[in-house]
Amino acid sequence: MIGLAPPLASGRSRFNRAWxxxxxxxxxxAMTRIQLALGATALFVSTTAFAQAVDPxxxxxxxxxxxxxxxxxxxxxxxxxxxxxxxxxTEAEARGRAWALAKLTALGFANVREESFMMPTWVRGDETxxxxxxxxxxxxxxALGGSSSTxxxxxxxxxxxxxxxxxLEAAPVGSLKGKIAFISHSMIRTQDGSSYGFAGPAxxxxxxxxxxxxxxxxxxxxxxTDRHRNPHTGGTGFQPGVKPIPSGALSIPDAExxxxxxxxxxxxxxxLVLTPRDIGQQRSxxxxxxxxxxxxxxGIVLIACHLDSWDLATGATDDAxxxxxxxxxxxxxxxxxxxxxxxxxxxxxxxxxxIHGGRAYAEAHKTDRHVVAMESDFGADRVWRxxxxxxxxxxxxxxxxAVRPLGVxxxxxxxxxxxxxxxxxxxxxLASVDLQQDGTRYFDLHHTPDDTLDKVxxxxxxxxxxxxxxxxxxxANASEVLAAAPVAAE
Ligand SMILES: [Zn+2]
Numbered sequence: 504m505i506g507l508a509p510p511l512a513s514g515r516s517r518f519n520r521a522w523x524x525x526x527x528x529x530x531x532x533a534m535t536r537i538q539l540a541l542g543a544t545a546l547f548v549s550t551t552a553f554a555q556a557v558d559p560x561x562x563x564x565x566x567x568x569x570x571x572x573x574x575x576x577x578x579x580x581x582x583x584x585x586x587x588x589x590x591x592x593t594e595a596e597a598r599g600r601a602w603a604l605a606k607l608t609a610l611g612f613a614n615v616r617e618e619s620f621m622m623p624t625w626v627r628g629d630e631t632x633x634x635x636x637x638x639x640x641x642x643x644x645x646a647l648g649g650s651s652s653t654x655x656x657x658x659x660x661x662x663x664x665x666x667x668x669x670x671l672e673a674a675p676v677g678s679l680k681g682k683i684a685f686i687s688h689s690m691i692r693t694q695d696g697s698s699y700g701f702a703g704p705a706x707x708x709x710x711x712x713x714x715x716x717x718x719x720x721x722x723x724x725x726x727x728t729d730r731h732r733n734p735h736t737g738g739t740g741f742q743p744g745v746k747p748i749p750s751g752a753l754s755i756p757d758a759e760x761x762x763x764x765x766x767x768x769x770x771x772x773x774x775l776v777l778t779p780r781d782i783g784q785q786r787s788x789x790x791x792x793x794x795x796x797x798x799x800x801x802g803i804v805l806i807a808c809h810l811d812s813w814d815l816a817t818g819a820t821d822d823a824x825x826x827x828x829x830x831x832x833x834x835x836x837x838x839x840x841x842x843x844x845x846x847x848x849x850x851x852x853x854x855x856x857x858i859h860g861g862r863a864y865a866e867a868h869k870t871d872r873h874v875v876a877m878e879s880d881f882g883a884d885r886v887w888r889x890x891x892x893x894x895x896x897x898x899x900x901x902x903x904x905a906v907r908p909l910g911v912x913x914x915x916x917x918x919x920x921x922x923x924x925x926x927x928x929x930x931x932x933l934a935s936v937d938l939q940q941d942g943t944r945y946f947d948l949h950h951t952p953d954d955t956l957d958k959v960x961x962x963x964x965x966x967x968x969x970x971x972x973x974x975x976x977x978x979a980n981a982s983e984v985l986a987a988a989p990v991a992a993e
Contacts, residue, residue: 555904561976564839565905569969574834575827576961578606579883582810582826583817583956591811591853591860592624592785599810603790603826603850610834612792612848619788620863622853625649627814628778632722632751635659635772638764642757644722645734645815646777647706648856649741650750657776658683658720658749664765668704671712679718683773684709687724687762695888696881696942702726710739710750720749720775724758729947732756736813736950738856749777787811787853789860792830794837794979796845802874802985804846804978805933806833806971807861807923809854809880816954820945824883824959824967826850832971842979844874851923854880855950858922865926874985875934875978878921879971882948884941885963886970890914892935894986898977902936905973909966914939917988934987936978938970 582589582602589599600617607615625648632644663682665671671686686709690702705723713721725735732754741747753761764771790810808825812818833848851860875893889911891899903913918937920928928935941963948954978985 555900557905558976560839561905561973564835564976565909565969565973568831568835568972569909569965572831572835572965572968574610574831575824575964575968576959578827578830579819579823579959579964580956581606582823583819587817588814589810589812589818590626590814591856592622592787593626593814596787596811596852600788600790600852603810607790607792607830607848607850610792610830611837612833613795615792617788617790618863618867619786620859621784622787622857622859624782624785625856626780626782628652628780629655629776630751630778631776632753633774634761634764635774637769637771642761643732643734643754644751644757644775644777645736646779647710647736647750647752648738649747650710650739650777650779651747652778652780653720653749653776655776655778657774659772659774660719662761662765662771662773664762668709671709671716674716676715677717679713679716681719683775684713684716684718684721685723685761686721687758689724690726690728690946692728692943692946694941694943695939696945699726699946706737706739706752708740710748711741711745714741714745714748718748722751722753722773722775725752725755727755727946727949727951729755729951729953731951731953733951733953736815749775751775751777787859789852789864790850792848794833794842794846796843796979797841798843799845801844802872804844804975805849805873805876805924805927806846806975807849807851807876807878807921809852809860809923810850811853811855812954813855813950815950815952817956818954819956819959820882820948820954821950822854822880824964825879827964828879828967828971831968832975835968835972836975836979839976842976843981844979846975846979849923854923858925861923861926864923865930868927869930873927873931873933875936876920876924876928877936877938877974878924879938879940879967880921880923881940881942882945883959883964883967884944885966886911886938887941888912888914888939889974890916890918890937890939892918892988894934894988895981895983898981898983898985901977902974905977906938906970909970911938911970932987934985936974938967938974940967
């Protein structure tokens with residue numbers, strides 16, 4: 504879900520996408536920005552400790568969403584049922600775009616359209632892993648996006664164990680020749696998902712690092728927090744000049760079993776079969792709809808999610824629910840009457856496999872006058888904190904007051920936006936507001952076969968819509984100029 508690094512030259516996209524990984528609640532770049540921002544907290548955090556009065560129309564719209572919204576659920580249910588898994592660049596994603604165009608049109612949005620682009624496409628093949636010796640048994644594995652193929656016969660090699668990413672970094676160049684590296688970096692369950700930033704590099708850049716040390720392949724402990732035999736997929740990347748290697752994720756219980764085998768001190772051999780293929784440039788696209796504002800000079804409020812999912816599941820929480828939340832909130836804003844600013848709903852394509860939609864959007868709309876961007880891409884559980892990157896303290900105060908009855912506390916971090924809006928935020932130095940979702944159980948499901956509709960709680964989903972309509976109503980109608988918070992002086 505989130506990456507904030509600027510758009511990159513296309514030839515480097517594979518490697519760089521690792522750092523902007525889909526699904527990251529807080530990217531490394533965002534963390535750096537947050538750390539920088541913490542030194543300037545006073546610039547963007549109000550000292551007002553008490554709530555302001557909330558516009559009664561806004562309060563009524565918020566409370567109605569909380570009690571009665573069905574649009575977010577209908578979208579989440581519809582996309583997961585009628586389209587299903589929809590990996591970027593595939594025929595399934597194309598069906599998802601057709602579904603999205605029909606849905607946004609039916610909901611009454613203006614200027615509903617698809618903006619297509621081409622992208623390199625990788626598709627999964629067979630995937631098996633088994634310990635050959637000394638304790639023969641099968642393990643649950645899935646290929647990481649961008650993995651190369653072992654060929655149908657597979658790769659059999661000795662495992663070299665790295666308890667942490669840092670241990671792999673310390674391995675001498677050439678020391679892994681002909682071996683399968685194994686990183687068993689563990690992720691911890693956190694409400695804000697911050698452990699993803701700690702554990703994520705094992706997937707994002709671990710395969711590249713192992714390849715530079717001569718490894719023939721790599722398996723990692725899945726980046727997740729569940730106790731099921733569901734490996735977590737996700738993108739990885741290789742630097743230009745580094746030959747991709749077969750790269751898989753073991754389920755967490757299987758990775759722990761492998762750790763126990765290795766602790767017995769005997770050489771452990773694995774046979775890994777991963778046969779993904781690159782199928783060249785394929786079409787993907789962004790789907791857009793708008794709520795037209797009355798004042799074209801006031802700029803555009805951009806709200807985003809991503810329409811694609813990984814192929815292992817129906818992507819109910821990553822990110823069908825995000826598309827449901829932003830569209831439902833915009834639909835409710837529409838019902839409140841013409842807002843001052845145009846609100847543009849972006850259902851981005853091909854996020855998981857490299858943020859292709861977000862980059863294409865930023866390129867196609869680099870001269871549009873956006874003023875603020877927001878994204879929902881961290882599941883379907885309740886919003887618990889709001890963070891701002893807003894120059895206007897008064898606007899931030901109004902939003903904080905409006906979401907407070909929903910149990911949303913005001914954070915002190917600089918809002919970072921999200922993966923799909925990252926490129927346009929970077930290009931235009933846009934303001935953003937983050938309605939942070941509770942990520943406690945998000946990484947149980949993230950990029951696994953378990954990311955299905957039954958995990959979505961309709962009550963929490965409605966709370967999201969309520970928080971979004973409150974924030975959106977303030978931003979779309981504010982008389983103030985909307986701009987990012989001033990950058991802290993050195
Ligand atoms: Zn996502």
